[in-house]
Amino acid sequence: MEHNLTIYNTLTRKKELFKPLKEPFAGMYVCGPTVYGDPHLGHARPAITFDLVFRYLKHLGYKVRYVRNITDVGHLEQDLDEGEDKIAKKAMLEQVEPMEVVQYYTDRYHHFMEMLNVLQPSIEPRASGHIIEQIEMIQKILDAGFAYIVNGSVYFDVEKYNQTHQYGKLSGRKLEDLISNTRQLEGQEEKRNPADFALWKKAQPEHIMRWPSPWSNGFPGWHLECSAMGTRYLGEQFDIHGGGMDLLFPHHECEIAQSRIANGKDAVQYWLHNNMITINGQKMGKSLGNAVNLEQFFNGNHPLLEQAYSPMTIRFFMLQAHYRSTLDFSNEALQAAEKGLRKLMSAWETLKSLQLAVRRRHRAQSTGHRAQS
Amino acid sequence: MEHNLTIYNTLTRKKELFKPLKEPFAGMYVCGPTVYGDPHLGHARPAITFDLVFRYLKHLGYKVRYVRNITDVGHLEQDLDEGEDKIAKKAMLEQVEPMEVVQYYTDRYHHFMEMLNVLQPSIEPRASGHIIEQIEMIQKILDAGFAYIVNGSVYFDVEKYNQTHQYGKLSGRKLEDLISNTRQLEGQEEKRNPADFALWKKAQPEHIMRWPSPWSNGFPGWHLECSAMGTRYLGEQFDIHGGGMDLLFPHHECEIAQSRIANGKDAVQYWLHNNMITINGQKMGKSLGNAVNLEQFFNGNHPLLEQAYSPMTIRFFMLQAHYRSTLDFSNEALQAAEKGLRKLMSAWETLKSLQLAVRRRHRAQSTGHRAQS
Numbered sequence: 119m120e121h122n123l124t125i126y127n128t129l130t131r132k133k134e135l136f137k138p139l140k141e142p143f144a145g146m147y148v149c150g151p152t153v154y155g156d157p158h159l160g161h162a163r164p165a166i167t168f169d170l171v172f173r174y175l176k177h178l179g180y181k182v183r184y185v186r187n188i189t190d191v192g193h194l195e196q197d198l199d200e201g202e203d204k205i206a207k208k209a210m211l212e213q214v215e216p217m218e219v220v221q222y223y224t225d226r227y228h229h230f231m232e233m234l235n236v237l238q239p240s241i242e243p244r245a246s247g248h249i250i251e252q253i254e255m256i257q258k259i260l261d262a263g264f265a266y267i268v269n270g271s272v273y274f275d276v277e278k279y280n281q282t283h284q285y286g287k288l289s290g291r292k293l294e295d296l297i298s299n300t301r302q303l304e305g306q307e308e309k310r311n312p313a314d315f316a317l318w319k320k321a322q323p324e325h326i327m328r329w330p331s332p333w334s335n336g337f338p339g340w341h342l343e344c345s346a347m348g349t350r351y352l353g354e355q356f357d358i359h360g361g362g363m364d365l366l367f368p369h370h371e372c373e374i375a376q377s378r379i380a381n382g383k384d385a386v387q388y389w390l391h392n393n394m395i396t397i398n399g400q401k402m403g404k405s406l407g408n409a410v411n412l413e414q415f416f417n418g419n420h421p422l423l424e425q426a427y428s429p430m431t432i433r434f435f436m437l438q439a440h441y442r443s444t445l446d447f448s449n450e451a452l453q454a455a456e457k458g459l460r461k462l463m464s465a466w467e468t469l470k471s472l473q474l475a476v477r478r479r480h481r482a483q484s485t486g487h488r489a490q491s
Numbered sequence: 492m493e494h495n496l497t498i499y500n501t502l503t504r505k506k507e508l509f510k511p512l513k514e515p516f517a518g519m520y521v522c523g524p525t526v527y528g529d530p531h532l533g534h535a536r537p538a539i540t541f542d543l544v545f546r547y548l549k550h551l552g553y554k555v556r557y558v559r560n561i562t563d564v565g566h567l568e569q570d571l572d573e574g575e576d577k578i579a580k581k582a583m584l585e586q587v588e589p590m591e592v593v594q595y596y597t598d599r600y601h602h603f604m605e606m607l608n609v610l611q612p613s614i615e616p617r618a619s620g621h622i623i624e625q626i627e628m629i630q631k632i633l634d635a636g637f638a639y640i641v642n643g644s645v646y647f648d649v650e651k652y653n654q655t656h657q658y659g660k661l662s663g664r665k666l667e668d669l670i671s672n673t674r675q676l677e678g679q680e681e682k683r684n685p686a687d688f689a690l691w692k693k694a695q696p697e698h699i700m701r702w703p704s705p706w707s708n709g710f711p712g713w714h715l716e717c718s719a720m721g722t723r724y725l726g727e728q729f730d731i732h733g734g735g736m737d738l739l740f741p742h743h744e745c746e747i748a749q750s751r752i753a754n755g756k757d758a759v760q761y762w763l764h765n766n767m768i769t770i771n772g773q774k775m776g777k778s779l780g781n782a783v784n785l786e787q788f789f790n791g792n793h794p795l796l797e798q799a800y801s802p803m804t805i806r807f808f809m810l811q812a813h814y815r816s817t818l819d820f821s822n823e824a825l826q827a828a829e830k831g832l833r834k835l836m837s838a839w840e841t842l843k844s845l846q847l848a849v850r851r852r853h854r855a856q857s858t859g860h861r862a863q864s
Contacts, residue, residue, distance in 0.1 A: 183591065217614045217724060218556065225611050228601070238598050241590045247620025250702050329623050351590060 121178050125358075126442060128366065128389040129288055138357045139387065144180040145356035146171065147348040147386075149365055150242070152189040153223035154208040157230045158411040159395045159432075159447065160362065160402065166433055167392040167441040168360045169236040185351045186239040188227075190220040191246045191327050192319075193340045197369070199316040200306060203337070206327055216327050220244075230412045233429040241351050245343035249329045252338040252346040256317045256331075258380040268308040270320030270334025276313040279375050285313075288374055288389060289367035315372050317342050341372035348385060349377065359386040363393050392441045397422065398448050410447075424449040427456065434459040494551050498731075499815060501739065501762040502661055511730045512760065517553040518729035519544065520721040520759075522738055523615070525562040526596035527581040530603045531784040532768045532805075532820065533735065533775065539806055540765040540814045541733045542609040558724045559612040561600075563593040564619045564700050565692075566713045570742070572689040573679060576710070579700055589700055593617075603785045606802040614724050618716035622702045625711040625719040629690045629704075631753040641681040643693030643707025649686040652748050658686075661747055661762060662740035688745050690715050714745035721758060722750065732759040736766050765814040770795065771821050783820075797822040800829065807832040 119141060124133040138144045148168045151161050168186070175182045195201040209216040228238075245252075256272055259265045265274050276285055280293045296313050306312060320334035321327075328335045338346075348356065354377070361370065370389065377385035394401070397408045410420045418426030435455035439445045492514055497506045511517045521541045524534050541559070548555045568574040582589040601611075618625075629645055632638045637648050649658050653666045669686050679685060693707035694700075701708045711719075721729065727750070734743065743762065750758035767774070770781045783793045791799030808828035812818045 183588065215556065215614065215724060217616070221611070221614050238594070241588065241594050243590070244617075244620055247617055250622055254703070330627070351588060 119179050123174075123178065125388055125390060127387075128391050129386075134388065136357075136388065138180065139355060142179060142181050144175050144182045144358070145352040146175070146182065146184045146358040146360065147344065147352055147356065148184070148186045148239070148359075149344060149361035149369070150186040150188050151223075151227050152193040152204055153220050153227060154204045155223060156411040156413060157223075157227050158402070158409060159397075159415075160364075161227065162230075162234060162412060162432065163395055163436055163441075163445070164360065164362050164392050165231050165236045166234060166436050168390075170437065171358070171360070171390070172237060172239070183241070183352060184239040185241045185243065185347065187344060187347050188220070188224055188242060188244045189340070189343065190217070190224075190244050192338050192343060197340070199309075199319070199339070203325070203327060206325065217246075220246075230429075233412075233416065234433050235429070243347045243351065245338070245347070246327070248343065248347050248350060249331075249338060251350050252342050253318075253331050255342060255346045255349070255376065255380045256338075259317065259376065262379050264379045265317055266310065267333055270336065271308060271316060272318040272333055273309055273314045274317055274372070274375060275310065276315070276375070277311045279379065283375065283378060285375060286367075286371060288371050291367060291371075315339060315341055315368065317376070341369055342376060344369070345373045345376045345380070345385070348373075349381065354381040355383060355385055356387070358388045358390055360390040360392070363391040366391055393444045396444055396446045399446055422449075425453075427452050431456045431459055434462075492552050496547075496551065498761055498763060500760075501764050502759075507761065509730075509761065511553065512728060515552060515554050517548050517555045517731070518725040519548070519555065519557045519731040519733065520717065520725055520729065521557070521559045521612070521732075522717060522734035522742070523559040523561050524596075524600050525566040525577055526593050526600060527577045528596060529784040529786060530596075530600050531775070531782060532770075532788075533737075534600065535603075535607060535785060535805065536768055536809055536814075536818070537733065537735050537765050538604055538609045539607060539809050541763075543810065544731070544733070544763070545610060545612070556614070556725060557612040558614045558616065558720065560717060560720050561593070561597055561615060561617045562713070562716065563590075563597075563617050565711050565716060570713070572682075572692070572712070576698070576700060579698065590619075593619075603802075606785075606789065607806050608802070616720045616724065618711070618720070619700070621716065621720050621723060622704075622711060624723050625715050626691075626704050628715060628719045628722070628749065628753045629711075632690065632749060635752050637752045638690055639683065640706055643709060644681060644689060645691040645706055646682055646687045647690055647745070647748060648683065649688070649748070650684045652752065656748065656751060658748055659740075659744060661744050664740060664744075688712060688714055688741065690749070714742055715749060717742070718746045718749045718753070718758070721746075722754065727754040728756060728758055729760070731761045731763055733763040733765070736764045739764055766817045769817055769819045772819055795822075798826075800825050804829045804832055807835075 123136040125136050126133050146168070148164060151157065172182055172184045190205060191203065193204050195204060195207070205216050205219050209219045212219065256265065259274065260272065264279055265272050276293065279285055285293050286296065293313060297311065316339040318331060318333055318336055318338055320336040327337055329337065348359070359370070374384065396402065397410065400406060400408055402409050408422060410422060414420040414423065415427050415432055416429060431452060435452055436445065438455060496509045498509050499506050519541070521537060524530065545555055545557045563578060564576065566577050568577060568580070578589050578592050582592045585592065629638065632647065633645065637652055638645050639648060649666065652658055658666050659669065666686060670684065689712040691704060691706055691709055691711055693709040700710055702710065732743070747757065769775065770783065773779060773781055775782050781795060783795060787793040787796065788800050788805055789802060804825060808825055809818065811828060
């Protein structure tokens, strides 16, 4: 493929020419949503960012396989290795089966992504649908000696990994600093080292999302699912792995370690990360009362919003900024984007009508020529 | 719940009062599409039929859990136990990963169902996402002595089952007739009896959709998936099982046998089946050249169609007929439905404006009264 597309690789901290492993194919994995709540800007930004990458790679002529997962199990509160599963907790609150929560919010996610003109990925695997692949990957890591079993749970041995590999190379963190900065949390006493992370967790009796495994009835660790599904659908090595910058550590760092040990090689060529979103200069958060979801943007129904903003205004606003910069949402900025989009679209309409007029004149002239000859 | 909803139960061949196992909950499982081709009328009819059941049960006040699966593995050509997997074959033709075929046609199915105003079910499980549940169910059937292993494949022993249970009770068929009418097909020599059916198939080397199991690297039988997913999300016994009449035998008959042996009880209270669709009096079929898909109905782009028909015309036409009757699609019938729907909608508009006028008059009168008093 002839092109000079360069992309910033988080791993090397450099812009690099994009050269896929196997022309004309390009493989891309992007971390999708954990489906336990309504989609918000934090979901929209990676979806829109990598939608553009997907479209552009196809435009260049690549046959792109774009995999974006649905996390429907194993993602515990505060992204930790202990505590409640985010989906199971929501299901308990609403007194439904966890898969009803998953279905409802997956449908909502699809609905809003369609409104934002985000194309569906080529494959959208669910974590709960790939338990076998995850068990197989854990077994490989155990066989290689980089994981250990405690009370039916399996943990990745980060310290051992770090002796021969560089844990932290993506995020630029050092294991020593990580260890000294980690709070010793309750329920973590199973780990040899606070930096270790769960590959498989034994389920507590009340936990209903559980599967049999060689170690216990339980569920896979959150980090593992992406490695397993990436390998399953893109192979042991593939081109691009994307996601939000908040996933850089520990999620993607753990993915690198797992794949390296399970498959004996680094899985990803190019790591791409979109930056975060702020609202009126503040980090978004439920406790801050500024967590505006997409539906509220589209209908204007939130105290922070002066009006409704169309999905295309949101998309346009996001794409005006560089994906690696933070992006601040405010009424002023959105209203400016709305105006900008309107101007762009009217310029586009003018261009189209000019083109039509020119074509008509050409036709008229050539008919005239023919009449004269 | 106070109501007198009676439904025709295919199993008892009687209309019965609907009484769920556990008020106020109602559980319903409906066989969804095998996603290897564009959605057509054969997909729309069960979707619309059971959408109405879903809506009506909710209207009566039930908390309904409606499960409709996606078949993405194990459905072999001609619904047999030998031959190519429908999805793997399509993937080979299009030179993509089978899950890309699954994703594409699942998205298409959702798109067209939304156009037909069919609500999403509460849970939409995929067969490939429930391999573990299927393996566990097979193990139970083996342990009970009603299945046998040959060359890494596992078959259900229909003859043994029929000695103590009545195989054929749903479809009204007799095992002896079935056996004498079954052609001895190539590749079936593993079965003890031609009426036996596969629970697990060892994968041929070229087969890429495969998972490890105690018996072989392979894939589950088509009939098994619905029993496993039904049990997983609705329990060992639930209220309604629906589907097209073409699934009555052998698919649903096999489901009954599997669940009976694995769980020791009959899974389903009420079996509901919608009847088939014909086009100009003929059975639909690719070889007959009359397989019109939904997109073609909506854009009119098919030699058999005189015009395009809106999704609501299709829905209205289907719901005008009784779901247990065959329904013939012809341009005349659809044009009549289009006219009928227009009349109904304009009557509805008239009623609404009358209601508004009456309300206005009441308001005017009561204001008058107040002015007088």
